[in-house]
Structure formats: structure tokens, C-alpha cells
Amino acid sequence: MDPRAQDVILCDLCETDPLQYCCEHCDINLCTDCVSKHLSDFSKKHEIAPYHLHKKFTPSYSKCLKHTDEDCKLYCENCDIPVCSTCALFREHKGHDISDVLEKLGSKKQLIQKDLEELENKISPRYKEISSAVQTEKAEVETNYGKLATTADQQGEVWHREVTAIVNKRKADIVETKTKHISVLDKHTDEITHRMTEINQVILEMKNILDTNDISLTSTYKSRNDEFNKLPPTIKVTLPSLSTPTINTEKLNEMFGSLTLLSVTTVGSLLAAPRLTATIDTGYNTLYNVSCLSEDQVWTRGFSKTMKLLNLQNKLLTSIQTKSGNAPEDMAVTRDGDLVYTDYHNKTVNLIKNKKIRTVITLQGWRPCNVCCTASNGLLVTMYSNDLKQSKVVRYSGSTETQTIQFNDKGRSLYSSDYQEKSISENKNLDICVADSEARAVVVVNQSGKLRFRYTGLPSNTKESFTPVGITTDSLSHILTADYHNHHIHILDQDGQFLRYIHCDLERPLGLCVDIRDNLFVAECNTAKVKKIQYL
Incomplete structure (x- = not known):
């Protein structure tokens, strides 16, 4: 069997269209358009015949499932399957449109050739284009998502700077408030120290009077105990506190910004030929x-x-x-x-x-x-x-x-x-x-x-x-x-x-x-x- 019978065979002259004929003498395969061109060479003898009648073409017929000794040399157009002559004339395919299986083989191969050309020249390239576009999009995805991550980092840095500034301001306020607090206490201490100095001075004077019999000194004594019994007021300073409200994570996320939802849309494509x-x-x-x-x-x-x-x-x-x-x-x-x-x-x-x-x-x-x-x-x-x-x-x-x-x-x-x-x-x-x-x-x-x-x-x-x-x-x-x-x-x-x-x-x-x-x-x-x- 000619192994080419299993493949789509092209014309040996134009190498484009599927063969329909062969020249027995020149042993060359021809499409319909190239037959006349081949016959125009009068220097040689030619013998043109349909390819399926070519002496080198030995078709491999399938065997009938019901009549195992018969080859399926006919084709039922109604059922779209090869059949043997018995099935075509006397059995379930009787009355159906019957054609020669080799002629059907030729037309089928033409269809295969047409489909092959469409797949190779139109459909497959479009898939390659789509695949290439997807790869390009993937590269763009990497770049764009990288930009999103960078934006998030930049936003984080802005927030860090703002938080650091706020913390430093709070710490400066704490130092200033502490200084004021100490100043108040220092002033109160000075007042108490001054009183204590006065009291110590009065005690010394009173002891001197007691140690002497000087009538004049004793007669001029004035008691200041009532004055000193009036103790200085107690200063109560309330320590400040730093409020630390609970962080509202939802509000914080909203303030920080959000990432839009991923939207995936399947886009249909236009047919090459409506x-x-x-x-x-x-x-x-x-x-x-x-x-x-x-x-x-x-x-x-x-x-x-x-x-x-x-x-x-x-x-x-x-x-x-x-x-x-x-x-x-x-x-x-x-x-x-x-x-x-x-x-x-x-x-x-x-x-x-x-x-x-x-x-x-x-x-x-x-x-x-x-x-x-x-x-x-x-x-x-x-x-x-x-x-x-x-x-x-x-x-x-x-x-x-x-x-x-x-x-x-x-x-x-x-x-x-x-x-x-x-x-x-x-x-x-x-x-x-x-x-x-x-x-x-x-x-x-x-x-x-x-x-x-x-x-x-x-x-x-x-x-x-x-x-x-x-x-x-x-x-x-x-x-x-x-x-x-x-x-x-x-x-x-x-x-x-x-x-x-x-x-x-x-x-x-x-x-x-x-x-x-x-x-x-x-x-x-x-x-x-x-x-x-x-x-x-």
C-alpha cells in the first residue's frame, strides 16, 4: 500500500492543491488545474488517470462487520459510512444514496486538505496570537501589581511619617507639661521653706527671751503661733493622662485606601468568516x-x-x-x-x-x-x-x-x-x-x-x-x-x-x-x- 494514501497528498507541480489525477507514464501526481499544464509537454508520452485508479494506489478497504468476507467498497451518503455491496443492495442501506468509496475518499481528503489549510493558516496563528497576548498581559500584570505594592509601601511610609510626627509632638507636650508641674511644686516648696526659716528664727528669739531676765525684751514679745498655725495650702496637681482610643480597623482601612475587586470578563472573538x-x-x-x-x-x-x-x-x-x-x-x-x-x-x-x-x-x-x-x-x-x-x-x-x-x-x-x-x-x-x-x-x-x-x-x-x-x-x-x-x-x-x-x-x-x-x-x-x- 502506498503510505501516502494515509496523508493529504498535494500536487507535485504546484505543491498547493490536493491531487486528483496522476500521470502513469511520468509517475507524477497532479491537481485538476495542473493536468493541462503537464500535457502541454509534448516531448514525453503521457497517460492521465484518476489517482484512485493509479496502479501504485492500493487502497486498504475496511471489512464489513456483518459480512466479514466482503470489503466496504461503497459509501452510504445517508448514513455517512463505508458499506459493502450486500448491505448497499439488500440490507439496511437499500434505497440509500450510494457512491464509490474511493471517490468519497478523494472528496474527504479535499475537505481534510481545506481544514488543514484553515487550521495552519488561520486558526492556529490566531491561537498563537492569543497565547502571545496572554503572555504579554501576564508580564503587564507583574509590572502593574508591582506598582500596586510600591504604592502601598509609599502610602505606609507617609503614614509612618505622620505617626512619628504625632508621637514626637505628644512627647514634647509631655515634657512641657512636666516642666510646668515641677515649676508649680518648686514655687510651693520655696514658700514652705521661707515659712520654716521664719519659724526657726522665731524659735531662736523665744529661747533668748527665756534665757534672759530682760523685762523690756520680754514685755515686747508678740506671739505668732496663730499666724504659723495657718498652714500653707496644699497644692493638688492632677497628673495628665494620654488617651489611647481603640483603633477602628475598618475606619483605618478606609482611610488608608482600598484595592478594587478583580473583575474578569470573558470576551468572545469574531469569527474569521461570518x-x-x-x-x-x-x-x-x-x-x-x-x-x-x-x-x-x-x-x-x-x-x-x-x-x-x-x-x-x-x-x-x-x-x-x-x-x-x-x-x-x-x-x-x-x-x-x-x-x-x-x-x-x-x-x-x-x-x-x-x-x-x-x-x-x-x-x-x-x-x-x-x-x-x-x-x-x-x-x-x-x-x-x-x-x-x-x-x-x-x-x-x-x-x-x-x-x-x-x-x-x-x-x-x-x-x-x-x-x-x-x-x-x-x-x-x-x-x-x-x-x-x-x-x-x-x-x-x-x-x-x-x-x-x-x-x-x-x-x-x-x-x-x-x-x-x-x-x-x-x-x-x-x-x-x-x-x-x-x-x-x-x-x-x-x-x-x-x-x-x-x-x-x-x-x-x-x-x-x-x-x-x-x-x-x-x-x-x-x-x-x-x-x-x-x-x-
Whole structure:
């Protein structure tokens, strides 16, 4: 057996594509494209044959488990296994699609070759990039945590200096207080000593009087005992004390500062090649919008008063007509699974619950355009003034207006005023993203309405300028917007950096939405089809 039969064999000429044929005379393996090139050499005799018929190719057939004396030379396409002729003609594989096992071997090897090339050239390098990025991040982690430890040491040194200064001040106060205490006692001692000196002097005088018979000296004696019986006051000085309150460790930790909690987020990656997984034919002449109810059910709207709920098998599950009979301007599914739609002509926003329509917002002087539901189960509505000279975004909680977003810090309008598509979506970081088609920009403001960035597409060789229409966001805070005239989707990160395009043979993409598993649904305007695309 040719040992190469166990491996993917490449063409000997181009060394790129898998072989399909061989030249018996020249003993060379050839792909389909290189056969004609090989035959153009008229200096030699050639004999081209399919490789599996090559005389040096001796296939190793597996034995049938039920007919041990027969080789499995056939292949059951239904069951996707090699089978013997008896099983294929008379047993459980009878009536199934049967092919030659060697032909299947060739196609399988082509698939293996394709998978091998994808693994070697696309998938494996991306894993290496990710691994390299992780190693780089680990090095950064070591550096950053080292900086944190240094910061803690520096903070400790500051505290040590402050504590040392406080201790030294307390000790200086103690010395000063002690000096004052001693001074008071010294003064009291001096007073007592002076009295004792006086008493000793009086005692000597009294003894002299007693030792003499001098009448004059005796007659002038005045007793001072009453004076001396008045003892000097006792001075009571209370010793000072140093208060040592119990240290509040919690308060001390708070004063010292704290380390924020470690936050680990698993970030999904974009597929190298987004793939189409389903197509829904909506039956509209023109399709404008799609909104996900679940992974396999979507609401759709076209140039019609009727909104349709369809599944992935093109089955109509239910349909609802607008209250006014006007075509809805936009629609969105709430967190509770209800449907909201805007009616431009009668200036209302309406809620459909249990197939009953209730008007929740009626505007005065303004007309609603696009709508989206927020994480707090409120609504964000883009709208125009009746004279089409102003546009703004208004946030609602129920029927109550809670926020208006219209101007930037310089008082200039954030959005174009012309009556054009202004699809809106709230991102996971609570940014508000608007696809302003007339301004040819994606305008993103934060939760408080402050402008974060404007994305105006990439410089390219496309014939048409960037025209963002539909917009949506996913669980990773990606921003996806439909470029109507250039037939593709732009994927941005939450800071407006372009990541990649999604093509998937799209034609006039308009409305966008994602389901809970981040599958993208695209409403194609002209074909009136919804395409489900996996891109993560």
C-alpha cells in the first residue's frame, strides 16, 4: 500500500492543491488545474488517470462487520459510512444514496486538505496570537501589581511619617507639661521653706527671751503661733493622662485606601468568516425592519400596515395591523416580549400586549421615528419636529419623558434634522447609539447624553459613501451598523474602533437585531428576506 494514501497528498507541480489525477507514464501526481499544464509537454508520452485508479494506489478497504468476507467498497451518503455491496443492495442501506468509496475518499481528503489549510493558516496563528497576548498581559500584570505594592509601601511610609510626627509632638507636650508641674511644686516648696526659716528664727528669739531676765525684751514679745498655725495650702496637681482610643480597623482601612475587586470578563472573538445560518422569506415587497422575539422567531415590518411574526422555517405565526391603518415607522420587542411600534403620521408610540394595542405616548409638535427598548425597560425614541428643522432623542419611563438628548456641549445639534432613518440602540455600557444616515455617521453619546464619538466609516475605494441605517449592539458591547449602499455591516467596539466587515452576500441591508446568543438578523430591503448570521 502506498503510505501516502494515509496523508493529504498535494500536487507535485504546484505543491498547493490536493491531487486528483496522476500521470502513469511520468509517475507524477497532479491537481485538476495542473493536468493541462503537464500535457502541454509534448516531448514525453503521457497517460492521465484518476489517482484512485493509479496502479501504485492500493487502497486498504475496511471489512464489513456483518459480512466479514466482503470489503466496504461503497459509501452510504445517508448514513455517512463505508458499506459493502450486500448491505448497499439488500440490507439496511437499500434505497440509500450510494457512491464509490474511493471517490468519497478523494472528496474527504479535499475537505481534510481545506481544514488543514484553515487550521495552519488561520486558526492556529490566531491561537498563537492569543497565547502571545496572554503572555504579554501576564508580564503587564507583574509590572502593574508591582506598582500596586510600591504604592502601598509609599502610602505606609507617609503614614509612618505622620505617626512619628504625632508621637514626637505628644512627647514634647509631655515634657512641657512636666516642666510646668515641677515649676508649680518648686514655687510651693520655696514658700514652705521661707515659712520654716521664719519659724526657726522665731524659735531662736523665744529661747533668748527665756534665757534672759530682760523685762523690756520680754514685755515686747508678740506671739505668732496663730499666724504659723495657718498652714500653707496644699497644692493638688492632677497628673495628665494620654488617651489611647481603640483603633477602628475598618475606619483605618478606609482611610488608608482600598484595592478594587478583580473583575474578569470573558470576551468572545469574531469569527474569521461570518456565516449565513438561515434565511427567512417575509413575503413583503420591501422589508424595513426585523426585531427578535427569540432565537427562532422574529417580528418583521415592510411597507404595509401589517407586522408579521415568522419563524426560521418561513412560517407565519401571527400578524397584527396597526391601530391607525398607517404603516409603522419602526418597531422593537420589549424585555417582557411585547411589541412596540411608532406611528409617524398620528405622532404616537404604541404597545401591543396580548394582541391588544394601547397608545402609550402621544407627541405634540414632534413626530416619532425609530424606537428601542432599554435595559431599565424604558424606551428611547428618535423624533423630528413638525417642520423637519430639529431632531432629538427622548427617553421615556412608561409614558413619562425623563430625558432629552439634542445638543452637544457647544449647543450644536447632535443629529441631522432631515427626515431620514435614525435607527437607535442602547449598548450594554448604557451608551446611546444612533445611525444617522443623512449625516452619514454613527453618533454615540453616554447615558447622560454627552457625545462620546462619531464614526463616519473607513476611507475606502467603495463607490458609495458610508450610509448607516440599521443599528444594534450585542452582549460584548459591539456596535453593528448596516451600510446600505455598500451592502455590508460594520462591526465597531464600544469606543468606535472598526473591527471588521460582515458581507455574506448581503443586498441593501437595512434593519438589524441580535438575539440572546448574539446571532445577527439582517433585514434586506429589496429582497424582503431576513438573513441570520453567526459572526462570534
